[in-house]
Amino acid sequence: MIARLAPQLAEVVPARRRLLGPDEEPAVRARLGEHGEARITLGVVAAGQGDLEQAVTYGEWALKGDRQSLPPLLMVSREPAAIVNRDFADEATGxxxxxxxxxLGRAG
Structure with a gap:
């Protein structure tokens, strides 16, 4: 079901970014950090569809958020990490x- 909704979900975060303004503004960056889990979910969908580049893009984007949100994001990142490890461990990007x-896990 989530795979069918991926195109609509994929537009939610960019639309919110356009509404809130550029990432460089600290208040906006903090608000966008709240959406890390949604980005990771989109990464899981992309990885499940075999799109490593898109999966990693979403995963990295999620991890650029507020550092206070990093521990929970790392925990949620276990699912996409498992998929990348299983399906793409032989690729440099993976x-x-x-x-x-x-x-990040060691630093946190």
């Missing part, structure tokens, strides 16, 4: 994403 999650 390894880089997994390495980034590992580094």
């Amino acid at each position: 390894r880089e994403y997994l390495d980034h999650l590992t580094t």
